[in-house]
Amino acid sequence: xxxLRVAVVGVGFWGRNHAxxxxxxxxxxxxxxxxxxxxxxxxxxxxxxCEHFSSIDEMLRQKKIDAASVCTPSSTHATVxxxxxKHGVNLLIEKPLTTTLAEGFRLLEEVxxxxxxxxxxxxxxxxxxxxxxxxxxxxxxxxKLTLFYSRRVSNWPExxxxxxxxxxxxxxxxxxARYIIGKEAINVYAVIGKARRGLYEDxxxxxxxxxxxxxxxxxxxxxxxxxxxxxxxxxxxxATANYLTQEVTFANADGKFMPVVRPTEPxxxxxxxxxxxxxxxxxxxxSIEDGLKALALAEAAIESSNTGLxxxxxx
Numbered sequence: 001x002x003x004l005r006v007a008v009v010g011v012g013f014w015g016r017n018h019a020x021x022x023x024x025x026x027x028x029x030x031x032x033x034x035x036x037x038x039x040x041x042x043x044x045x046x047x048x049x050c051e052h053f054s055s056i057d058e059m060l061r062q063k064k065i066d067a068a069s070v071c072t073p074s075s076t077h078a079t080v081x082x083x084x085x086k087h088g089v090n091l092l093i094e095k096p097l098t099t100t101l102a103e104g105f106r107l108l109e110e111v112x113x114x115x116x117x118x119x120x121x122x123x124x125x126x127x128x129x130x131x132x133x134x135x136x137x138x139x140x141x142x143x144k145l146t147l148f149y150s151r152r153v154s155n156w157p158e159x160x161x162x163x164x165x166x167x168x169x170x171x172x173x174x175x176x177a178r179y180i181i182g183k184e185a186i187n188v189y190a191v192i193g194k195a196r197r198g199l200y201e202d203x204x205x206x207x208x209x210x211x212x213x214x215x216x217x218x219x220x221x222x223x224x225x226x227x228x229x230x231x232x233x234x235x236x237x238x239a240t241a242n243y244l245t246q247e248v249t250f251a252n253a254d255g256k257f258m259p260v261v262r263p264t265e266p267x268x269x270x271x272x273x274x275x276x277x278x279x280x281x282x283x284x285x286x287s288i289e290d291g292l293k294a295l296a297l298a299e300a301a302i303e304s305s306n307t308g309l310x311x312x313x314x315x
Contacts, residue, residue, distance in 0.1 A: 101299055185313055248261060
């Protein structure tokens with residue numbers, strides 16, 4: 001197959017990293033970047049030796065694009081993705097898939113019609129520390145899982161403007177809970193609120209009940225330092241991971257050990273996986289359905305906090 005012709009739509013805080021990584025992947029040609037802020041698009045394009053456009057229409061009139069990352073503000077994901085799907089473009093859509101389930105289901109219908117390969121940007125699935133814990137779980141090394149606990153906290157991010165902490169931060173760990181436990185949540189209970197400023201919630205404590213285990217997800221934009229921690233407890237052992245340093249620990253009755261982890265940029269692993277799926281016409285993991293299920297958990301958490309009751313996810 002010839003080089004995969006790729007574009008990145010939205011090259012602000014995170015999209016420019018997509019563009020940078022694509023430019024380093026063998027068998028990929030970064031053709032263009034798109035951003036409504038022309039000066040940003042021009043700057044990124046110049047640094048990576050590709051073309052820049054201020055609109056999707058302008059790019060598609062001039063360039064043949066095989067695949068694209070959608071890194072625009074969350075509220076535009078549905079509109080941008082639908083436009084690209086009309087032109088047969090395979091997509092990696094940053095999380096959240098869309099801002100509402102209704103938009104997500106509409107997008108799913110169009111994806112099924114188009115036959116496009118579509119993945120969602122749950123980057124932590126590609127974190128080497130998470131991959132090691134997932135392998136331990138699948139091998140039964142932890143025994144029967146009882147608790148998935150994740151703490152994802154930091155100070156207020158200036159980059160966020162159109163979703164709250166649940167759909168920006170918590171959604172990572174709601175996806176990982178499904179991924180690592182390997183089952184679907186039965187119901188969700190949450191306490192969510194606004195402690196400081198802005199239109200959206202800035203803290204969330206979410207409890208998801210699975211068949212015979214529990215996930216507790218703690219997220220906020222209130223903590224004066226950045227922390228990303230995962231603890232998975234089973235009947236035989238406990239595994240702990242630092243998402244940031246990629247350090248992982250296994251502890252049981254015999255003691256603790258830390259396997260040697262080769263530090264790897266999760267985004268590079270994520271985009272390489274997406275490229276491989278497009279080239280081989282293979283359905284990706286995470287899939288658009290994974291994106292919808294994580295979004296359903298996020299919306300269930302918000303509804304639970306509003307009603308004070310446990311909520312069954314809508315998907």
